[in-house]
Amino acid sequence: MNPVLxxxxxxxxxxxxxxxxxxxxxxxxxxxxxxxxxxxxxxTNVFPDDLLSASSLLALAGVxxxxxxxxxxxxxxxxxxKKQWRTxxxxxxxxxxxxxxxxVAGLIFGGGHQPGAYDAVASxxxxxxxxxxxxxxxxxxxxLIIQEAALGVGLTSVAIFPVLIVALQGLIGFPLxxxxxxxxxxxxxxxxxxxxxxxxxxxxxxxPAAGAIPADPTAASDEAAPVEPDVGxxxxxxxxxxxxxxxxxxxxxxxxxxxxxTDGVLNTFVVALILGITLRTTxxxxxxxxxxxxxxxxxxxxxLILVFGPLATVQLSDLASLxxxxxLAFVFGIAGIVGFTMVVGKLLGYSVPMSIAIGLxxxxxxxxxxxLSQEAARGAGETPEEVAAxxxxxxxxxxxxxxxxxxxxxxxxxxxxxxxxxx
Numbered sequence: 001m002n003p004v005l006x007x008x009x010x011x012x013x014x015x016x017x018x019x020x021x022x023x024x025x026x027x028x029x030x031x032x033x034x035x036x037x038x039x040x041x042x043x044t045n046v047f048p049d050d051l052l053s054a055s056s057l058l059a060l061a062g063v064x065x066x067x068x069x070x071x072x073x074x075x076x077x078x079x080x081x082k083k084q085w086r087t088x089x090x091x092x093x094x095x096x097x098x099x100x101x102x103x104v105a106g107l108i109f110g111g112g113h114q115p116g117a118y119d120a121v122a123s124x125x126x127x128x129x130x131x132x133x134x135x136x137x138x139x140x141x142x143x144l145i146i147q148e149a150a151l152g153v154g155l156t157s158v159a160i161f162p163v164l165i166v167a168l169q170g171l172i173g174f175p176l177x178x179x180x181x182x183x184x185x186x187x188x189x190x191x192x193x194x195x196x197x198x199x200x201x202x203x204x205x206x207x208p209a210a211g212a213i214p215a216d217p218t219a220a221s222d223e224a225a226p227v228e229p230d231v232g233x234x235x236x237x238x239x240x241x242x243x244x245x246x247x248x249x250x251x252x253x254x255x256x257x258x259x260x261x262t263d264g265v266l267n268t269f270v271v272a273l274i275l276g277i278t279l280r281t282t283x284x285x286x287x288x289x290x291x292x293x294x295x296x297x298x299x300x301x302x303x304l305i306l307v308f309g310p311l312a313t314v315q316l317s318d319l320a321s322l323x324x325x326x327x328l329a330f331v332f333g334i335a336g337i338v339g340f341t342m343v344v345g346k347l348l349g350y351s352v353p354m355s356i357a358i359g360l361x362x363x364x365x366x367x368x369x370x371x372l373s374q375e376a377a378r379g380a381g382e383t384p385e386e387v388a389a390x391x392x393x394x395x396x397x398x399x400x401x402x403x404x405x406x407x408x409x410x411x412x413x414x415x416x417x418x419x420x421x422x423x
Contacts, residue, residue: 001048001050001051001054002054003054003055003056006050006051006052006054006055006056007055007056007057009047009051009055010051010052010055010057010305011301013034013037013038013041014030014034014301014304016033016037017030017031017033017034017037018030020033021033021375025379028175028178029174029175029177029178029371029372029375030371030375031170031174031304031364031368031371031372032170032171032174032175032178034304034308035170035171035174035308035311036171038308038311038312039167039168039171039311039314042311042312042314043314043316047312049312050312051312052305052308052309052312055305057301057302057305058302058305058306058309060298060299060302061302061303061304061305061306064299064302064303065269065303065306066252066255066256066268066269066272067245067248067249067252067290067299068290068299068300068303068367069269069272069273069276069366070248070251070252070255070272070273070275070276070279070289071248071276071288071289071290071291071296072273072276072366072370072399073272073273073274073275073276073277073278073279073280074276074277074279074280074285074286074287074288074289075280075287075288075395075396075399076276076277076280076396076399076400077277077280077281077287078277078278078280078281080396081277081396081400083396084396084397084400086348086349086350087358087397087400087401087404088400088404089344089348090341090344090345090348090350090355090358090359090401090404091358091359091361091362091400091401091404091405091408091409092404092405092409093340093341093343093344093359094137094336094337094340094341094358094359094360094361094362094405095133095137095362095405095409095410095413096340097336097337097338097339097340097341097359098133098136098137098333098336098337098362099133099137099336099413099417100336100340101332101333101335101336101339102129102132102133102136102328102329102332102333102336103129104332105129105328105329105331105332106125106126106128106129109125109328126420127150127155127158127421127422128158128161128325128329130146130417130418130420130421131146131150131158131159131161131162131165131421132161132162132165132325132328132329132333133413133414133417134146134162134410134413134414134417134418135161135162135163135165135166135169135329136165136169136329136330136333136362136363137333137362137405137406137409137410137413137414138362138405138406138410138411138414139166139365139406139407139410142162142406142410142411142414143162143163143166145411145414145415145418146158146159146162146414146418146421147159147162147163148418149418149419149421149422150421150422152422153421153422154422155421155422157321157322158421160318160322161322161325161326163313164314164318164319164322164326165326165329165330167311167313167314168314168326168330169330169363169364170363170364170368172330172334172363173360173363173364173368174364174368174372176334176360176363177357177360177361177363177364177368177372178372178375178376180353180356180357180360181353181357181372181373181375181376181394181398182376182379182380183353184351184353184354184357184376184394185376185377185379185380185381185390185394186380187351187353188380188389188390188393188394189380189381189386189390192386192389192390232283232284232285232286232289233282233283233284234247234284234285234286240293241293241294241295244289244290244293245293245295247285248285248289248290251272251275251276251279252268252272254271254275255268255269255271255272255275256268258271259271267407267408267411269366269403269407270403270407270408273399273403276289300367303367304367304371306367334360334363337356337359337360337362338356338359340359341355341356341358341359342355342356345358354394354397357397357398357401358397358398358401358405359401359405361398361401361402361405361406362405362406362410364402364406365402365403365405365406365407366399366402366403366406368402369398369399369401369402370395370398370399372398373391373394373395373398373399374391374395376390376394377390377391377394377395
């Protein structure tokens with residue numbers, strides 16, 4: 001496909017999706033609408049299979065995703081990160097819930113382990129359970145681990161199964177999370193307004209009596225020092241667009257080096273997030289390090305395309321043959337997420353909507369965690385200050401949640417259980 005035409009089509013889809021999200025106040029999230037358009041487009045062959053790759057956005061996304069994660073790290077203060085240990089535990093509970101629920105589904109509907117089932121190299125129910133746990137709770141890395149194990153014993157259908165889950169789970173995860181995050185945003189807004197009302201009431205109660213001589217209004221302003229903008233400690237030459245991209249790129253290279261030296265034990269993206277937080281805390285980078293540079297918008301659009309990439313691989317025949325296992329994987333997987341995160345979240349003092357939203361990040365991860373948080377804040381907040389305050393409470397939890405489920409826990413769990421495929 002012509003690269004310019006492909007780029008224009010992708011931008012058109014995203015323009016429509018963004019418009020629908022704004023018109024519906026994020027009831028229909030932009031990610032959900034875009035996923036639906038791409039899925040229908042690929043299934044009907046209106047969109048060619050090489051649409052996303054031809055647009056060059058997939059290639060760009062592969063380069064800049066680390067940059068955006070460093071940027072996210074600079075959006076979270078060290079104090080915020082320390083507070084997220086409960087989020088991490090809820091994320092782990094979600095992955096455990098998925099595993100337990102899918103195992104129950106396999107035992108009920110599949111009959112469990114069936115001796116002799118491999119005489120004709122046929123898969124058995126527990127193979128789909130293992131594949132489902134890896135795919136529902138994780139992303140690309142988990143799917144690759146499952147595929148390698150399944151193809152190693154000749155189970156092609158089991159190798160296809162997680163690809164379909166990953167391709168479709170955004171269609172379920174995006175709208176569910178959007179609705180739940182909107183409830184959480186509304187709850188936070190109510191708390192903010194109640195706190196503001198108490199503050200105003202206290203101020204009125206403490207107002208000077210009639211006739212009292214007011215304090216000199218210039219006294220405080222004379223003493224108050226002007227607030228200096230946070231520009232970090234980088235010299236001015238490195239705060240330009242190319243300078244910023246260079247130093248952030250060097251940070252990503254350090255994260256890649258750590259990943260390579262440890263054979264993936266220290267995941268590139270986890271290291272990038274930690275480096276972003278550290279460099280902001282030490283004021284080497286300003287808060288939101290990429291904010292204000294010319295290329296941030298295009299970089300964000302590029303990494304969003306990573307979400308839609310798997311949709312180009314979906315075939316109607318695959319959907320038909322694996323419809324039953326797919327339905328069971330999603331129904332039981334989501335039930336496990338909701339049940340386990342509600343209990344653990346309640347014990348840790350989180351609201352029910354926030355706990356469930358943290359668990360649902362396993363269905364999409366980054367960048368959905370960021371986009372849905374921002375959309376929920378914009379949908380609930382009525383002033384820029386309100387939007388910022390709501391986003392400040394939701395976004396750090398969702399970012400950490402996405403890494404705790406998709407990037408960390410799912411990869412560990414999948415690595416352990418994948419070896420049992422074909423066993």
